[in-house]
Amino acid sequence: MRCPHCGREAPAGEFCAHCGAHLPVGDRLLDARRTRTYAADPREHLLHLSVITTLFPHLNPHRTFQARWLLLAGAVLVFLVGLGRFVPLSIVLAALLVPVLYLLYFFLAGIHEDEPLPVLAATFLAGAVFGTLLSVAFYRVILGQRRLIFGPAPSYVLLTGILLPLLAQALMLIGPLVLYFTRRRFNDLLDGLAFGAASGLGFAAAQSVVYSWLLIAGPFQRGGSATSWALPTIRIALLVPLLDAATTGLICAALWLRRDHHAPRRRLGWLAFPPVAALVGTLGQVVPSLGFDLVGGQITALVWYGVTAGVMLLLVRVVLHAGLLEKAQELGHGGVLTCPGCHHSVPDVAFCPGCGLALRSIAKHARHPSGQEERHA
Numbered sequence: 206m207r208c209p210h211c212g213r214e215a216p217a218g219e220f221c222a223h224c225g226a227h228l229p230v231g232d233r234l235l236d237a238r239r240t241r242t243y244a245a246d247p248r249e250h251l252l253h254l255s256v257i258t259t260l261f262p263h264l265n266p267h268r269t270f271q272a273r274w275l276l277l278a279g280a281v282l283v284f285l286v287g288l289g290r291f292v293p294l295s296i297v298l299a300a301l302l303v304p305v306l307y308l309l310y311f312f313l314a315g316i317h318e319d320e321p322l323p324v325l326a327a328t329f330l331a332g333a334v335f336g337t338l339l340s341v342a343f344y345r346v347i348l349g350q351r352r353l354i355f356g357p358a359p360s361y362v363l364l365t366g367i368l369l370p371l372l373a374q375a376l377m378l379i380g381p382l383v384l385y386f387t388r389r390r391f392n393d394l395l396d397g398l399a400f401g402a403a404s405g406l407g408f409a410a411a412q413s414v415v416y417s418w419l420l421i422a423g424p425f426q427r428g429g430s431a432t433s434w435a436l437p438t439i440r441i442a443l444l445v446p447l448l449d450a451a452t453t454g455l456i457c458a459a460l461w462l463r464r465d466h467h468a469p470r471r472r473l474g475w476l477a478f479p480p481v482a483a484l485v486g487t488l489g490q491v492v493p494s495l496g497f498d499l500v501g502g503q504i505t506a507l508v509w510y511g512v513t514a515g516v517m518l519l520l521v522r523v524v525l526h527a528g529l530l531e532k533a534q535e536l537g538h539g540g541v542l543t544c545p546g547c548h549h550s551v552p553d554v555a556f557c558p559g560c561g562l563a564l565r566s567i568a569k570h571a572r573h574p575s576g577q578e579e580r581h582a
């Protein structure tokens with residue numbers, strides 16, 4: 206049938222194989238932007254708050270399920286260990302949880318293709334090095350006297366609430382930017398998201414290790430009840446890495462989207478414009494720090510970081526969805542592959558006609574035609 210949105214001849218199915226839009230049901234014309242079916246995982250709404258399908262868009266449903274449980278189990282473990290006052294152990298687990306999951310994803314999804322070490326090292330380690338440098342340079346200010354009697358000093362708020370988050374965001378972008386200018390063949394917005402997220406996670410991991418070490422062993426040692434440790438640990442383990450990965454991933458996805466030489470079918474949206482994405486990502490760094498400075502307290506901090514990280518993850522989804530739909534391209538394998546979302550056989554088209562999955566979001570090793578895979582087996 207002919208797709209009313211792009212005018213091309215589409216194989217029968219629920220979705221247009223070329224532009225990904227819903228094909229009309231009877232005489233009902235559905236929205237071409239299909240906000241109810243997220244391009245990287247059509248089982249979810251575009252604005253479904255999900256860490257795994259946002260930051261790990263290459264995973265198939267089975268792996269998504271596993272990764273979700275791993276993340277949840279890791280977070281519970283970190284919380285329990287923190288509650289049991291095994292603070293050093295809990296901090297180390299906290300710092301490693303999301304990065305380890307992410308590195309696992311890097312290998313599973315084959316993002317690096319034939320260039321594993323340079324790409325991994327440049328992004329993740331650059332983030333970690335800058336995270337370490339920044340925290341070592343400013344730890345006295347950050348961990349020192351937080352408040353004067355009448356609230357925080359303005360100079361302190363200016364430094365820790367605004368300047369340091371700005372600096373942190375800039376540093377997290379250096380690794381991905383080096384890749385942007387030196388590895389031109391990574392031209393996909395999902396590559397950009399992966400590099401941005403890896404750098405943000407490296408940065409967050411290094412920072413949490415340095416701060417925690419100073420709090421445990423250094424001059425800023427502190428006592429307090431078990432919950433006073435468990436709550437900051439959850440913030441360090443989950444929320445800060447997710448926030449850093451989301452803001453840096455958002456900026457990089459928008460940047461890499463410009464590198465994709467295919468012209469978009471429609472408008473990509475204001476958020477996909479790199480200066481806007483950079484502004485929004487930077488705000489995502491400033492808002493929780495500033496909020497924490499002005500309205501302190503561990504529970505309030507969880508709310509500040511939790512809400513901001515959630516909003517940033519949703520914005521990442523909006524950019525990914527728009528990019529995958531508007532810059533849709535065939536994979537170019539010339540054969541038939543099995544859709545990892547619904548297991549239908551799909552010809553060389555941009556979207557699975559059965560479930561609407563953007564086939565560019567599947568793992569790189571799954572992009573070969575099924576026949577070829579069988580021959581190798």
Ligand SMILES: [Zn+2]
Nearest residue numbers: 208211221224
């Ligand atoms: Zn179409």
Ligand SMILES: [Zn+2]
Nearest residue numbers: 544547557560
């Ligand atoms: Zn499918």
